[in-house]
Amino acid sequence: MTLEILMQNIANGITLGSLYALLAIGYTMVYGILRLINFAHGEIFMISTYFAFYGIAIFALPWQLSFVMAIALTALLGVVIERAAYRPLRDAPRISALISAIGVSFLMANLGLVIFGGRPKTFFRPQLFQIPIQLGRIRVVALFFIIPVLTVVLLAILNYIVYKTKIGLAMRAAQWDFDVARLMGVEVDRAISVTFAIGSALAAIGGIMWGLRFVEINPNMGLFPGLKCFIAAVFGGIGNIAGAVLGGFLLGFGEIMLVAFLPGLAGYRDAFAFVLLILMLLFRPTGLLGEKQRVRT
Amino acid sequence: MISHRRLVTCLVLLIMVNLVGVATAATPTEVRIGVYEPMTGAMAAGGQMTWEGIELAQKQRPNVLGLPVRLILVDNRSDKVEAATAVTRLVQKDKVHAIIGSYGSALSMSGGPVAQQAKVPVMGCSPTNPLVTIGNDYYFRACFIDPFQGRVMAQFAFEKLGAKTAAIIQDVAQDYSVGLANFFREAFIELTGDPKAIVGFTSYQTGDRDFTAQLTYVANAKPDVVFAPGYYADAAVLVTQARSLGLAMPFLGGDTLEAPEFIEIGGKDVEGVYFSTHYSADAPITPASEEFVALYKSEFNKQPNTFAALGYDCYMLVLDAIEKAGVVDPVAIRDTMAKTKDFVGATGIITLDANGDATKSAVVLQVQNGEFKLVDVVHPR
Numbered sequence: 001m002t003l004e005i006l007m008q009n010i011a012n013g014i015t016l017g018s019l020y021a022l023l024a025i026g027y028t029m030v031y032g033i034l035r036l037i038n039f040a041h042g043e044i045f046m047i048s049t050y051f052a053f054y055g056i057a058i059f060a061l062p063w064q065l066s067f068v069m070a071i072a073l074t075a076l077l078g079v080v081i082e083r084a085a086y087r088p089l090r091d092a093p094r095i096s097a098l099i100s101a102i103g104v105s106f107l108m109a110n111l112g113l114v115i116f117g118g119r120p121k122t123f124f125r126p127q128l129f130q131i132p133i134q135l136g137r138i139r140v141v142a143l144f145f146i147i148p149v150l151t152v153v154l155l156a157i158l159n160y161i162v163y164k165t166k167i168g169l170a171m172r173a174a175q176w177d178f179d180v181a182r183l184m185g186v187e188v189d190r191a192i193s194v195t196f197a198i199g200s201a202l203a204a205i206g207g208i209m210w211g212l213r214f215v216e217i218n219p220n221m222g223l224f225p226g227l228k229c230f231i232a233a234v235f236g237g238i239g240n241i242a243g244a245v246l247g248g249f250l251l252g253f254g255e256i257m258l259v260a261f262l263p264g265l266a267g268y269r270d271a272f273a274f275v276l277l278i279l280m281l282l283f284r285p286t287g288l289l290g291e292k293q294r295v296r297t
Numbered sequence: 298m299i300s301h302r303r304l305v306t307c308l309v310l311l312i313m314v315n316l317v318g319v320a321t322a323a324t325p326t327e328v329r330i331g332v333y334e335p336m337t338g339a340m341a342a343g344g345q346m347t348w349e350g351i352e353l354a355q356k357q358r359p360n361v362l363g364l365p366v367r368l369i370l371v372d373n374r375s376d377k378v379e380a381a382t383a384v385t386r387l388v389q390k391d392k393v394h395a396i397i398g399s400y401g402s403a404l405s406m407s408g409g410p411v412a413q414q415a416k417v418p419v420m421g422c423s424p425t426n427p428l429v430t431i432g433n434d435y436y437f438r439a440c441f442i443d444p445f446q447g448r449v450m451a452q453f454a455f456e457k458l459g460a461k462t463a464a465i466i467q468d469v470a471q472d473y474s475v476g477l478a479n480f481f482r483e484a485f486i487e488l489t490g491d492p493k494a495i496v497g498f499t500s501y502q503t504g505d506r507d508f509t510a511q512l513t514y515v516a517n518a519k520p521d522v523v524f525a526p527g528y529y530a531d532a533a534v535l536v537t538q539a540r541s542l543g544l545a546m547p548f549l550g551g552d553t554l555e556a557p558e559f560i561e562i563g564g565k566d567v568e569g570v571y572f573s574t575h576y577s578a579d580a581p582i583t584p585a586s587e588e589f590v591a592l593y594k595s596e597f598n599k600q601p602n603t604f605a606a607l608g609y610d611c612y613m614l615v616l617d618a619i620e621k622a623g624v625v626d627p628v629a630i631r632d633t634m635a636k637t638k639d640f641v642g643a644t645g646i647i648t649l650d651a652n653g654d655a656t657k658s659a660v661v662l663q664v665q666n667g668e669f670k671l672v673d674v675v676h677p678r
Contacts, residue, residue: 005517009509012513015509016509118336118337120558122558122562122564130541210506214534215562216533218339218341220504221506255507256510257510259499259510259511260510263498264498264499266469266499266501266511266514267468267469269502270502
């Protein structure tokens with residue numbers, strides 16, 4: 001393998017990894033606060049791409065506006081799902097909420113099939129993102145840079161929200177203990193709603209980037225990215241935002257390098273991701289940057 | 298005593314009801330044809346196009362043996378497990394007399410054994426992998442098979458494009474793609490006489506969206522052409538990424554590229570892509586082709602596609618077999634279906650061989666200005 005190919009593959013890995021990272025953050029935030037694996041996250045991501053698609057296709061909005069609208073609507077969707085499917089189960093055993101999450105995931109994927117139809121749609125492709133860029137012998141398009149930069153910027157904003165703002169404080173308090181947080185005057189329900197809104201908005205940004213990058217969208221598209229990003233979140237240490245980004249990058253890199261070094265095994269990259277998950281759970285269940293297990297009553 | 302008499306009355310009534318039931322089963326009031334196709338999922342376009350053709354054929358010919366034909370459609374969701382379930386449902390719940398389907402060789406291979414066990418004949422529209430009919434005396438098909446299709450594209454690459462080397466990117470989750478990739482490889486090596494003519498061979502899985510690593514590997518191998526026999530959506534995304542990575546060589550594929558989605562998703566990037574398929578409205582073969590084209594255009598107001606034509610032919614083939622059998626009995630239908638000879642279909646003259654496969658010509662199409670254009674017709678030897 002020559003240096004150029006390695007560099008090209010590193011570029012490929014960074015782009016894929018940052019897409020995974022964007023989605024993994026949503027998983028990890030919800031898990032961090034509710035101890036709930038939000039299996040509907042992949043479907044939220046899927047629906048966000050359709051919001052953006054229909055904004056342009058039916059309402060003829062300029063793409064910038066359509067993207068903003070899609071992000072807002074998806075954030076709202078996340079809040080509504082939390083209200084309808086998770087909040088009534090707040091005091092039920094954790095497994096009930098998990099099953100509810102799986103139910104929401106199936107419901108949305110099938111609703112998507114009914115409403116959007118089974119045949120794939122073509123996402124909007126503004127020329128701006130497709131400008132080819134030649135770096136020595138490496139060829140990329142503008143999107144290769146936009147996606148990682150966006151991921152890093154969003155991570156910085158998120159860190160600011162969680163550690164420097166009042167609502168971030170409320171979120172962190174709720175993470176420790178709902179009841180005590182409530183006694184201290186923290187509006188726990190509001191903190192949870194905000195968490196879902198932010199997580200879903202990030203899923204929407206990930207979805208739009210996904211659409212711009214891979215062009216094709218369909219109602220089943222949420223399943224595998226959803227699972228992959230769940231793996232990324234666990235890998236980095238579920239509940240930890242920086243860990244999710246790290247996990248996403250490493251998973252993207254790992255997949256690309258597996259194909260690059262062993263092209264004969266290229267068809268088994270999903271298996272690779274799942275093996276990675278199993279090994280992590282066996283040897284370091286808290287993930288790379290995972291917090292120490294703490295018991296919450 | 299009274300209760301005994303009641304019991305006897307009940308039994309007699311029950312027997313009578315049963316007799317009536319048997320009597321109606323012997324003289325059916327309708328012919329039920331089950332259809333299992335991928336109406337959703339990764340192959341949805343293929344299933345929906347096929348269904349259009351089947352429905353069109355039923356409109357054209359709604360009766361056989363003086364009985365109305367009822368079509369029962371089950372969506373197999375592009376999923377192998379669902380495909381077996383769909384066939385089970387058709388034979389057990391709907392008690393169909395014959396089955397049509399399915400786009401996607403893997404789906405047909407998963408539904409096939411179920412139909413065979415239930416002794417219900419199946420007419421496949423476009424599953425091209427040879428294993429669909431081998432060892433299954435209840436499975437037939439109206440299309441050619443992949444050893445031929447692989448050779449057609451290898452020959453096209455070698456003779457028409459002057460290719461000396463090729464790289465292959467297969468969809469490892471699809472029997473269709475894996476089979477076709479291998480037949481292309483064998484034929485291409487044989488034609489070039491160079492055992493190293495395939496300079497790259499790699500895979501992906503249905504639904505994968507990032508192909509950059511595979512394409513970087515292929516770019517490094519510098520082949521004259523790339524053969525990527527995958528389904529339309531995956532292939533369109535693959536070609537798009539290839540172009541953005543600067544791969545400029547011709548891309549080739551199989552019949553599964555023929556879907557409007559391939560052009561919609563791929564846009565300008567898929568211009569120039571070649572693929573083989575079963576039929577082109579630009580090259581009508583039989584009187585039935587012209588009739589079909591006229592019918593399709595008046596119904597849908599657009600140029601017909603291969604899969605609608607094959608769906609149309611399949612329905613007509615099944616009705617032909619039922620008519621010749623003279624009874625609505627699955628086993629009798631199978632026997633006449635196996636003897637199909639010189640059937641004039643929209644996609645060509647269909648004669649089924651011992652395996653239940655048809656031997657037909659292939660056409661090579663190219664994407665030109667956002668349309669599929671005929672560039673070559675290849676007849677079987």
